[in-house]
Amino acid sequence: MESEGTESPLSGLVPVAEVFNSIRERTIAENSMVVLLQGLQGEVTTVDLRNESTARGRVVNVDAFMNIRLEDVLYRDRRGKLTRLQDLFITGRNVRYVHIPDHMDIMKTIQSQLAKIHRVRNFASHGGGRKEYSKKK
Amino acid sequence: MKSRVFTDLATPVSVKPHDADSKPMADEVEQQPSTNTVEEPLDLIRLSLDERIYVKMRNDRELRGRLHAYDQHLNMILGDVEETVTTVEIDEETYEELYKSTKRNIPMLFVRGDGVVLVAPPLRVG
Numbered sequence: 405m406e407s408e409g410t411e412s413p414l415s416g417l418v419p420v421a422e423v424f425n426s427i428r429e430r431t432i433a434e435n436s437m438v439v440l441l442q443g444l445q446g447e448v449t450t451v452d453l454r455n456e457s458t459a460r461g462r463v464v465n466v467d468a469f470m471n472i473r474l475e476d477v478l479y480r481d482r483r484g485k486l487t488r489l490q491d492l493f494i495t496g497r498n499v500r501y502v503h504i505p506d507h508m509d510i511m512k513t514i515q516s517q518l519a520k521i522h523r524v525r526n527f528a529s530h531g532g533g534r535k536e537y538s539k540k541k
Numbered sequence: 542m543k544s545r546v547f548t549d550l551a552t553p554v555s556v557k558p559h560d561a562d563s564k565p566m567a568d569e570v571e572q573q574p575s576t577n578t579v580e581e582p583l584d585l586i587r588l589s590l591d592e593r594i595y596v597k598m599r600n601d602r603e604l605r606g607r608l609h610a611y612d613q614h615l616n617m618i619l620g621d622v623e624e625t626v627t628t629v630e631i632d633e634e635t636y637e638e639l640y641k642s643t644k645r646n647i648p649m650l651f652v653r654g655d656g657v658v659l660v661a662p663p664l665r666v667g
Contacts, residue, residue, distance in 0.1 A: 437616040441651060454656070470653065500656055504649040510609065510618065511548065 424468065424524075433468040434521050441466040441502055443513030451494060452501040456482040459492055470496030547587055548610035548618075586611060586660055594619075597658045601627040604652065605663055615654035622650045 424430040433439055441463075450460040451472060461477030477489040504510070579585060589608055596604040596617070606622030623646050630639045 435612070436614055437610060437612045437618065437651070440610075440618065496653075497655070499653045501647075501653070502651040503647060504618070504651055506648055508649075510649075514548070 429468040430521055438468055438470055439517040440510060440514050443517045447505050449505060450503040451499060454498045454500045470499055593663050595661045595663045598656045599658060615657045617652045619650050619652060622647050
C-alpha cells in the first residue's frame, strides 16, 4: 500500500495507506471535520461508541465515513468489562465521541490533511496532463 | 448546499484553492466565501464559535463546552467539556422516579453530529 506518511509522527510503524481510494471519499472528507480524525492516525485515543462502550487504542485509519480502525485496543463494554483486542474496526455510525489527545494542534492537523488531499488532486494535472488533445480551444 | 468546516482557531486555512482570497478575521476564520450575514440556521451556530455552548444529545446526554469547530453534519470539536448523562430509576415499591445524573470532564472532544439534538447558549439556571 502506498503511503504519503512522511508527516506521520510514528514513522517506525508499518506505513499505512493515507490516500483515499476514490474522489468521492476525498471530497466528502475535505468538506467535513473527518479530516481532523484522519490526522489522528498514529495517535492513541479513546473512542466512545453509541452503545455506551469505549475503545482505547492507536488509530490506524479513519475514512471519510468515520469508520475507524484501531490497533492494540483496550475495549471496555457497557458493563465495564475490559477486553484486549489486537485490531478493532468501528463503523462510523457507531461513533459517539472521539477524545482528542491534549498535545494535538488541531489547526495544524487539519491544514496538513487538507494539503495532502490537494497534493493528490493536483498530482494528475501537474505538467498539463495528457497531451493527446489540446485543452485550449 | 455549501459544505464547509467552521473553526475559530487563528491560522487561515483554505479548504479549496479558490477560497484563497477570503480574508481571515480577527479571532475567527471562515473557510468559505466570506459572508457576515446570517443566511441559514448553521450561520447562527457560527456566531457561537469560541463561546461556551450547551448541546443536547440523544440518549439523555448534555454537553457544555467551548465550541472550537463544527461542520454541516454538526460534527463538533468542543473544548473543556462537561458531559451530563441523566438516568431515571424507578423505585419498585413506591414507583417513584429518581433522576440521577453522572458528569464527567473531557479536555477536548470530537462529537459526531448524528447524536446532536440541539445547540444553544449555556442555560442560566434561574
